Amino acid sequence: MRLAFVMAAAWMFFLNSPVKAQQSELIDRNFTGVSQEATPQGARRDIQDQASQKVSEEIIKELIGEDRFSKNKSLIQSKIIKNSARYIPFAKASSLTQEGTEYKMSVSLKVSLRDLKQMLQDSTLLNENDTIPVVLPVISWIDRVQGKSYRWWLPGDKSQQAFLIKEARILEEAMRNSFQKNNFFAMKPIDAGLGTAVPVDFQNERVAGEDAQFFSQYFNAPLLIDGQVVLNKTDSGKNYRIEVRMTAVQVSNGRAIADVSRRYDTENGSFENVVDKKMREVIEATSNDLASQVLEAWQRGSLGTSVIRLTIQGRNTLPLTEGLKEKIRSQITQVKSIRERLVSSDSVSFEVDTAVSAAELTGKLEALDVDGKKLSKVSEKQDEIVLKWAQ
Template sequence: MKIVFFIIGFLLFNHSHAELIEIHHQATVDTKVNSSVQKDITEKAVEEISNRYIAELIGEGKLKKHKSEIDSKIIKNYLKYIPILKVSDVKRSQAGAEAEVFMKLSIDNLKEMLLQAGLLYEIKGSPIVLPMISVTDRVNSKSFVWWSDSYSIEQMQLKEWLENFQRRLKVVLSKQNFFTLQPLKWDMGKLIPKAFQSDKPRTDDMIFLSTQFKAPIIIKGDIKISRLHNLDNRFIINLKLEALQASNGRIIGEVIRSYETSSGNFQVVVNDKFNSVNEGIALDLSRQIVDAWQKGTFGSSLIQLTINGRLNYQQLESLKSMIQQQVREVRGLRERFLSVGTYTFEVDSSLPASELAKAITGKKFTSYKVEVDEVKANRLALNVKIR
């Protein structure tokens, strides 16, 4: 007996642009009713394959912990990430039935569903953002940071400028479901231990503070105001802001800008310039943060992957595709440097380099022999030969 069917739905996700992985799976059910064989085999195969790939994305522990939620929010709606499914060669036995199941699955769409359901990351609710931004007025030799529990009246203008920017940042990020702390409004400086009240805290200190405030994202940086080319009444604002993952200090967003003011009173022209650029700065940085979050690369490490071997273009592309499809811990693979025999990529991975090396070499890549050449902190080199 042979039963073949295709499921192709009108989905909310765009499968024409999503990469689909082809999967062949053997499913067995113990049903004794002929009319339900096809349905039971389909459900069994979908659940087994879904669990496999969801576990690779979020881990076995989290899969078991949230199984009922995953069943109701993800697997129940499998058409959104499994647009094509085929059951064939159904064989009956006293125990039930078994069949070959072919399907095409979109990892991107599955990842998007997990993200929307709040299951892709451990964080529940809106991710918290901790701003650690300083303002320096080089014209009048003043500076201000919120994490010091004391400041003078002379610093009030700097405090106001910083507070306005942080307020704008909060509004922009809140539209993307991020919650930005308001240290000045909530007088959080009083909560900071003296040992961490340095004007220029180390990244490790910021990461420590972020854990105290349960913030997985830090925005650190400096805003510096100087006189422009020794002119008395024109000024320049230089700023550098970085968004960091609190888990490992990795930069996931960066904004570097310089703005010249018009001619006039220091406080007036600097204030006008801040008011005109705050929105754009906040939008630029927020887009980068949201992009890292939505791609599923948040919480991952950035690893330099070098492939050594004489591969032509088609062979290299084939190997890249196999790595991305088979090694679920690889969340992104971008070319950085290509030369004859040496190909360097930037990889987003949920594993450190040493564990990623084991994950890659533990897979079988058709036509390729892959061996580890060298492993360092954030670097991995592979030797590849054509079989």
């Protein structure tokens, strides 16, 4: 079935589906092509196919980058562009003109960014890079029952910490298995003896800030799992409580991309025996939950992006604010998400998750036309942009 018929059918469905029309993020793109087909009908079909191909390639490159596009060109062609009617619900062609043996025509297309992103995500093409992400756990173990603690990056009396080390190994193994299912590599710092490689200046109780940057670079791990496992008595005093908190942090920008928090009570019995039993029962599910959240962030293309605070000065009516958000979502493909953070009488602030720099984003924002209004730059920093409505 030729593209023109498929796209016409898709547009008829689109017209009769207001929910779909409201939910899709539509980008307007135009294409002018030429064809040397023998007949006007053949030329029209050929140029429509060219339009779908060219526009698809342009937007996909914006979303995943030139390198990733080139490496996966055949997959993109067979899985995505071949099924372009799923994300191009409308195409309107101009009149066909003939110059000698060539026909010329323009095509206006509407592309559903949301549907295209979903297809790319389903084919695992929306990730920011092809390398296997490395995950480094930096988890503190705190035993308030026996008054002990253990952190693999700190020197200590291993004989006194034997029980906590054993439990930490169980967690390491569970995390290795959970992340491995999703093609991530979770390091096992205890088994690998990484603690001996940590310089004295970075042997601090908490791995954060500059310490986190050092650990990430030194061990070549862009993701750290920061967390605590706290062992305590329950209120009744008859059994024990295990509290687990783990947060996956993208070190390059300090963003938390996933977290789990769990509380488990043991059976009655000997402290070490019942804690060990409960840990073996629950830690796999806890690790799976964290690994799944990290995978979701990876598939959305959220890894490798940064969060920029965007403030628009001036009177922002609700229709104008909503119109701006819709324009950003639909026209700036490098923006992964935009969320309102602060609204006042004279400004509105957003949190923008983007794969481009603040300078590049500023240029794209200034190029937008929102109901005839334009934005102009007031100031720009690495993580913050301030714009105002131009007069």
